[in-house]
Amino acid sequence: MLSDITLGQYFxxxxxxxxxxxxxxxxxTIFSIVLIFSAGNFFSLGLAVGYILLGMASSRTPLKLYxxxxxxxxxxxxxxxxxxxxxxxxxxxxxxxxxxxxxxxxLNSLFVSIRIVALILASSVLTFTTSPTQLTDAIERxxxxxxxxxxxxxxxxxxxxxxxRFVPLLLEETxxxxxxxxxxxxxxxxxxxxxRIKALVPVLIPLFVSAFRRAxxxxxxxxxxxxxxxxxxxKMKQLHFGAVDWLVLLTAALAxxxxxxxxxxxxxxxxx
Amino acid sequence: xAFIEARGLRYRYEAEEGSHEVLHGVDLDIEAGExxxxxxxxxxxxxxxxxxxxxMYTPSGGTLTVDGISAADESRxxxxxRRVGLVLQNPDNQLVAGVVEEDVAFGPENLGVPPGExxxxxxxxxxxxxxxxxxxxxxxxxxxGQKQRVAIAGVIAMExxxxxxxxxxxxxxxxxxxxxxxxxxxxxxxxxxxxVLITHYMDExxxxxxxxxxxxxxxxxDGPPRQxxxxxxxxxxHGLDVPQATELVYRLKAAGIDLGGSPLxxxxxxxxxxxxxx
Numbered sequence: 001m002l003s004d005i006t007l008g009q010y011f012x013x014x015x016x017x018x019x020x021x022x023x024x025x026x027x028x029t030i031f032s033i034v035l036i037f038s039a040g041n042f043f044s045l046g047l048a049v050g051y052i053l054l055g056m057a058s059s060r061t062p063l064k065l066y067x068x069x070x071x072x073x074x075x076x077x078x079x080x081x082x083x084x085x086x087x088x089x090x091x092x093x094x095x096x097x098x099x100x101x102x103x104x105x106x107l108n109s110l111f112v113s114i115r116i117v118a119l120i121l122a123s124s125v126l127t128f129t130t131s132p133t134q135l136t137d138a139i140e141r142x143x144x145x146x147x148x149x150x151x152x153x154x155x156x157x158x159x160x161x162x163x164x165r166f167v168p169l170l171l172e173e174t175x176x177x178x179x180x181x182x183x184x185x186x187x188x189x190x191x192x193x194x195x196r197i198k199a200l201v202p203v204l205i206p207l208f209v210s211a212f213r214r215a216x217x218x219x220x221x222x223x224x225x226x227x228x229x230x231x232x233x234x235k236m237k238q239l240h241f242g243a244v245d246w247l248v249l250l251t252a253a254l255a256x257x258x259x260x261x262x263x264x265x266x267x268x269x270x271x272x
Numbered sequence: 273x274a275f276i277e278a279r280g281l282r283y284r285y286e287a288e289e290g291s292h293e294v295l296h297g298v299d300l301d302i303e304a305g306e307x308x309x310x311x312x313x314x315x316x317x318x319x320x321x322x323x324x325x326x327x328m329y330t331p332s333g334g335t336l337t338v339d340g341i342s343a344a345d346e347s348r349x350x351x352x353x354r355r356v357g358l359v360l361q362n363p364d365n366q367l368v369a370g371v372v373e374e375d376v377a378f379g380p381e382n383l384g385v386p387p388g389e390x391x392x393x394x395x396x397x398x399x400x401x402x403x404x405x406x407x408x409x410x411x412x413x414x415x416x417g418q419k420q421r422v423a424i425a426g427v428i429a430m431e432x433x434x435x436x437x438x439x440x441x442x443x444x445x446x447x448x449x450x451x452x453x454x455x456x457x458x459x460x461x462x463x464x465x466x467x468v469l470i471t472h473y474m475d476e477x478x479x480x481x482x483x484x485x486x487x488x489x490x491x492x493x494d495g496p497p498r499q500x501x502x503x504x505x506x507x508x509x510h511g512l513d514v515p516q517a518t519e520l521v522y523r524l525k526a527a528g529i530d531l532g533g534s535p536l537x538x539x540x541x542x543x544x545x546x547x548x549x550x
Contacts, residue, residue, distance in 0.1 A: 133370055165370045168412045214365045221366035224326050224358040225379040225426060226350050236377035236390040 009069070009124070010131045015060035017129045021245045022138035025126050028055075028252055032122040035259055036115050041269040044262040045111065049118050051255040055125045069124040070117060077116050084109035107269060136160045141239065147230075154230025162218070170211060177206050274301035275339055275434065275466055276325065282333030283320050294320050296489040297334060304433065307460045307467045309477035309497075312486035313511050318470045321486070322436045325468065326356035339433065354383060357427030359437040363419035363444075364412075372414075372422055373398065373407040379430035390429075397429040398422075400463070401455050417448025421455055428459065434466035435459070441473065453479060474501075474515040478536045485512065502534045517541035 012018075017025070032052055039045035056066055070077075088105020095101075130138070140157035147153045178188065181202050188199045283295040294317045302308055312318050323329045324336055327349045336343040341352050357379075360366045369375040373394050380390045398404040401421040411419055420440055427435050437456065441449040453476055459465045469480060477483050483500040485493040487510050493500050501507070501514050504522045508514075514522070517535045521544065524531060531548055535541040 133374065161369055165368065165411070168410075169364055172412070214362075217360055217362055217365035218368070220323075220328060221358070221360055221423075222368060222378075224328055224353055225368075225430065226353050226382040227378070228350065228382065232384045234381050234384050234387060234390065236374065236381060236387055236394060238387050 009065075009127045011061045011065060011128045012131075013060045013129075015058060015129065016244050016248070017055060017059040017125065019242075019244050020129075020248050021239055021241050022130050022134040023142055023239060024241070024245050024248060025130055026135075026138055026142060028248070029122055029126040031252060031256075033119060035255070036118050036122070038263070039115075039259070040263050041266040042111070043266050044259050045114060045118075045269075047255065047259050047262055049114060051251075052118055052122045052125065054251070056121060059125055059129050061128045065128060066121060066124055070120055073116065073120055077113050080116065081109045081113040084112050111269060132164045133161070136164065137235075137237070138239070154233070158230075166214070169214075170207065173210060174203065174207055177203050273337075273340065275304040275306075276300070276302040276337075276468075278334065278336045280334035281324070281331055281336050283317070283324060283329060284332040293332075294489050295324075298486075298489070298491055300484065300491060300494075302466065302468065304466055305460070305464045307457070307479075307481045308469070309480035309483045310468060310470045310486065311472075311474075311477055311483060311512060312492075316486045317489045318486055319438055322358060322438045322468070322470055325434075325436050326358045327352035328358070350383075354430050355432055356434045356436055357430060357432040359420070359423050359427060359435060359440050361439040361442050363416050363423060366423050367411045367419060367426075370410055371407075372403065372409050372411060375411065375422060376407075376425045376429050379426055383430060393429045393431065394425075397425040400428060400459065401425045415448060416444040417451040420444065420448065420452050424452075424455060424459070428463075428465070432465070434468065436468045436470070438470045439472065440469070441471065441476065449473075449476075474513050474518075475537075478515055485510075497536055498534070501536060504534075 032048065032055075035048040035051070036045070039048050056063075085101055085105045085108075086099060088100075088102035088108060090102045090104045092100035092102050093106075127135075136157050139160075140153060143151070143153045143156075182188065186199060186202055188196065188203075191199070278298050278300040281295055281298040281300070282293060284291045284293045294315075298317075298321070310318050310321065320329065324331060324343060325338065327343055330344055330346065338352055339355050341348050341355070343352060367375045368378050376394045376397055377390050380393055385393070394407075395404065398407055401424050403418060403421050403425060406414065406418065406422075411422065414422070424435065424437075424440075435456075440456075441452050444452065456467055456469065457479060460467045467480075469476065471477055478497045478501070480497060483493070483495065483497045484491060485500060485507070492510060493503070493506070501518050504514050504518060513519075515536055517538050517540060521531050521533065521535055521541060531544045533540075533544050535544055
């Protein structure tokens with residue numbers, strides 16, 4: 001049951017977005033988030049959303065997956081949306097006691113909701129089209145300049161890689177230990193919250209013991225394969241900034257140009 | 273000079289309760305291209321020996337040289353490790369990356385090999401252990417035998433001259449065990465890689481060219497499998513097993529039925545029976 005969990009949300013497919021350099025994808029995700037937050041009116045916001053939709057459409061990933069990624073944040077979207085309705089200024093359209101709804105409030109609510117949805121979708125494009133390994137690799141390379149300042153970039157990337165490798169293993173092990181404890185009569189499904197947490201102790205202790213044992217083994221294996229930190233290390237897979245990447249970059253530049261123009265040409269849509 | 277040369281090799285574990293010596297002066301020569309099985313019951317010092325061979329431990333006394341490199345010289349530790357690869361018992365704990373080919377690339381990457389050359393070595397290593405078509409798979413989706421073969425590929429991608437395997441088949445099912453043994457034999461035969469196989473399975477030890485039996489930090493017996501396993505009584509006295517076929521014939525002999533030989537495999541055993549019956 002636990003081993004069904006897939007790590008990350010990578011959806012393997014062949015699309016220009018999948019082929020694009022992961023470094024570029026990370027940068028563009030940040031770029032889209034900046035666009036979303038600096039959008040002052042519905043027109044520029046529309047363009048930013050359009051840009052994200054373009055990314056979604058060319059990722060050859062089912063729309064259903066994207067909608068699914070919105071599910072966990074549905075509550076936040078509704079909550080902030082509703083809250084914004086009542087905080088508008090100007091002439092009330094409808095009033096009941098001190099509660100009033102204004103046109104400005106409704107527009108604000110819509111604006112904020114679109115922002116959050118766009119935010120989630122933008123990061124989904126990245127995680128659906130980039131495998132965890134590629135992501136780690138790209139982050140390591142993007143943060144490399146920080147290494148000169150003494151930030152242990154390689155070590156962090158190595159930790160990420162190992163975590164990604166061992167999470168499925170430890171999940172499987174948890175499953176096994178839980179079955180073993182159940183077979184010995186452990187009760188994990190009844191009782192109140194405190195009791196259930198207490199019931200997890202006999203699962204966690206063996207899990208930790210085994211994790212430490214694995215860590216010792218792994219350290220031996222890594223050392224015996226000549227691991228000695230990031231110094232003098234090469235990489236088999238080199239990232240190439242190819243034709244697809246230039247094309248993607250071009251679309252980003254176009255989007256940025258249009259965005260700035262729209263942002264300046266129209267008055268701000270939300271007024272506080 | 274032999275590829276591996278140990279003279280009066282001692283190793284002591286230092287603990288808070290005091291030190292504990294596990295190797296008491298071992299003399300051992302292993303030539304390049306040999307296939308040696310290292311036997312002995314738990315705590316006899318086999319695993320310590322394995323870790324000394326690739327520089328994970330440094331000798332407490334005596335000398336150990338591998339390909340002319342002294343294991344006591346800490347500045348040459350990496351040189352030693354690139355010559356002698358280590359494969360451990362648990363296949364899950366020794367794979368580092370989340371993709372097979374990237375795991376195999378781990379060793380050469382550490383050595384600073386250029387990317388194109390790594391690619392070539394990784395492909396070659398994966399083909400040598402017959403795992404090439406699984407190169408993009410995640411390790412946790414593979415069987416035990418397959419994972420162990422990936423671990424072996426990770427070692428040969430460093431172009432090591434010797435592989436030390438510490439009970440590589442102990443956690444595998446019979447099929448995985450056969451896969452790993454076939455791979456080891458192939459590497460020894462075709463690539464001339466020196467193999468030191470630590471094992472508890474006598475039918476695996478029989479496949480080696482030479483068997484070294486250790487007992488309580490010393491070398492007890494050393495010779496071709498046929499010679500070592502013919503001394504059933506001595507092995508039994510030290511709490512060690514012999515191959516099943518050898519055991520059967522030995523017991524028959526003790527019961528008064530002498531088949532006139534000491535077979536190592538089931539086939540040989542059948543031959544003996546046939547000779548006797550026909």
